[in-house]
Amino acid sequence: MAEFIVAIELGSSKMTGIAGKKNLDGSISVLAVVKEDSSSCVRKGVVYNIDKTVQTLTNIVKKLETTLKAKIAHVYVGVGGQSIRSVRNTHVKELPNDTIVTQDMVNELMDANRSMQYTDQEILDAATQEYKLDNQYQLDPVGIQCSHLEGNFLNILWRRTFYRNINKCFDNAGIAIAEMYLSPLALADAVLTDSERRSGAVLVDLGSDTTTVCVYYKNILRHLAVIPLGSNNVTKDIASLQMEEEQAEKLKLKHGNAYTETADIDADATYTIDPERSIPARVFIELVEARMQEIIENVWCQVPNEYYDKLIGGIILTGGGSNMCNIERAFRNHTHVEKIRIAKFVTHTINSHLPAINVKDGTMCTVLGLLAKGDMNCAGDEFSKDLFGADERPAQTDTPKEPRPLSEITGKGIVQTEAEKAAEEERKQKEAEERERQRKIEEEEEANRKAQRENSFVNKTIKGMKNFFKKMVDEEDDDK
Numbered sequence: 001m002a003e004f005i006v007a008i009e010l011g012s013s014k015m016t017g018i019a020g021k022k023n024l025d026g027s028i029s030v031l032a033v034v035k036e037d038s039s040s041c042v043r044k045g046v047v048y049n050i051d052k053t054v055q056t057l058t059n060i061v062k063k064l065e066t067t068l069k070a071k072i073a074h075v076y077v078g079v080g081g082q083s084i085r086s087v088r089n090t091h092v093k094e095l096p097n098d099t100i101v102t103q104d105m106v107n108e109l110m111d112a113n114r115s116m117q118y119t120d121q122e123i124l125d126a127a128t129q130e131y132k133l134d135n136q137y138q139l140d141p142v143g144i145q146c147s148h149l150e151g152n153f154l155n156i157l158w159r160r161t162f163y164r165n166i167n168k169c170f171d172n173a174g175i176a177i178a179e180m181y182l183s184p185l186a187l188a189d190a191v192l193t194d195s196e197r198r199s200g201a202v203l204v205d206l207g208s209d210t211t212t213v214c215v216y217y218k219n220i221l222r223h224l225a226v227i228p229l230g231s232n233n234v235t236k237d238i239a240s241l242q243m244e245e246e247q248a249e250k251l252k253l254k255h256g257n258a259y260t261e262t263a264d265i266d267a268d269a270t271y272t273i274d275p276e277r278s279i280p281a282r283v284f285i286e287l288v289e290a291r292m293q294e295i296i297e298n299v300w301c302q303v304p305n306e307y308y309d310k311l312i313g314g315i316i317l318t319g320g321g322s323n324m325c326n327i328e329r330a331f332r333n334h335t336h337v338e339k340i341r342i343a344k345f346v347t348h349t350i351n352s353h354l355p356a357i358n359v360k361d362g363t364m365c366t367v368l369g370l371l372a373k374g375d376m377n378c379a380g381d382e383f384s385k386d387l388f389g390a391d392e393r394p395a396q397t398d399t400p401k402e403p404r405p406l407s408e409i410t411g412k413g414i415v416q417t418e419a420e421k422a423a424e425e426e427r428k429q430k431e432a433e434e435r436e437r438q439r440k441i442e443e444e445e446e447a448n449r450k451a452q453r454e455n456s457f458v459n460k461t462i463k464g465m466k467n468f469f470k471k472m473v474d475e476e477d478d479d480k
Contacts, residue, residue: 045081206321
């Protein structure tokens with residue numbers, strides 16, 4: 001029986017599918033990798049052409065199945081890209097004096113937070129910052145006595161249309177989703193060390209169309225934003241010097257430099273575009289540096305002020321854009337943070353003979369992070385070994401039949417699919433109907449008990465005596 005995990009990342013330039021399996025020693029063996037051009041259907045990390053995206057997804061799954069010689073039952077998916085942002089939110093629950101906080105009270109705050117409505121935005125996940133109990137802050141409030149419980153959350157939002165489009169693509173392609181994850185958080189788990197997350201760090205994923213910024217402090221995500229600028233903007237700037245984008249990309253890869261010392265610039269040097277044309281090196285250098293400076297300054301603007309002096313872990317760079325020469329020097333100059341690290345690969349032990357994995361250039365970190373998140377067998381039926389399917393046998397899968405409660409997935413980067421959201425809403429509605437039914441039953445029982453009390457022998461005797469004495473008093477009043 002085939003056993004493997006499959007993950008798909010929807011990048012702006014490439015859509016990547018990967019299959020692998022986890023070994024007993026904790027390492028991951030990569031079995032297959034498929035890359036498809038996605039520039040015609042994914043823009044700035046989000047789907048804008050549904051039909052072409054469906055076709056690309058179908059091609060990836062078919063190619064993986066051919067390599068694996070087995071059907072794919074479901075896949076892990078990473079979502080990210082333009083318009084993802086984080087918003088802080090607070091919910092308060094007043095309690096009777098000396099109340100001990102229970103897990104149910106915490107879950108109520110979490111559910112109330114996830115029920116927040118934002119215009120045209122969908123809550124993908126919510127990271128708990130801390131809880132305020134009276135005048136003290138706690139990460140785990142359960143079991144503590146207080147009268148004021150306040151939950152502080154970081155809600156991660158995405159445009160509702162983007163969310164629906166990605167769900168529609170997988171539905172139309174007939175590809176079941178095992179779990180949907182926030183790509184930036186899966187990436188962070190794959191490349192950041194425990195020390196960096198704890199002491200304070202900024203993870204910067206320099207992609208082709210977007211740059212994603214994640215701020216961590218004390219093991220908690222404090223801020224998340226996606227900047228609509230990436231390495232493709234550098235390519236387009238170079239192309240503005242009267243050349244094709246393909247030529248501009250080659251020049252960028254060959255001569256691109258995020259920072260160049262003024263003394264190192266040769267005023268007479270030129271870079272060749274083709275046998276008949278060339279451009280001054282100074283113009284090229286200044287153009288690339290200006291765009292990189294804009295990207296870096298926008299990254300630094302996303303870091304909340306209160307964490308400027310708490311970034312002991314420094315800045316961690318990854319993604320294809322992190323391969324540009326002197327990128328570390330450029331970040332030091334514009335952020336004044338001395339500790340800069342380039343994460344070329346994930347922290348997990350990966351076994352593979354595939355060149356796409358072993359090149360270790362930072363471009364595969366996100367999809368490997370998604371693969372590492374997987375814990376369910378994604379294999380379906382094995383391919384038949386003969387023309388009549390005599391050896392065809394189903395492989396067992398363990399996809400959960402029902403979505404997990406929000407209290408179990410909140411803060412873990414897991415995004416509910418539309419089907420899971422519908423199932424969650426149905427579950428909540430049933431719970432509300434059950435509570436209403438129980439309330440009515442209790443009211444009826446109370447009414448019956450009251451009627452029984454009123455009709456009891458003792459009650460009738462007391463009422464009769466009251467009426468008798470009342471009548472006697474009324475008669476005495478009449479005699480007077």
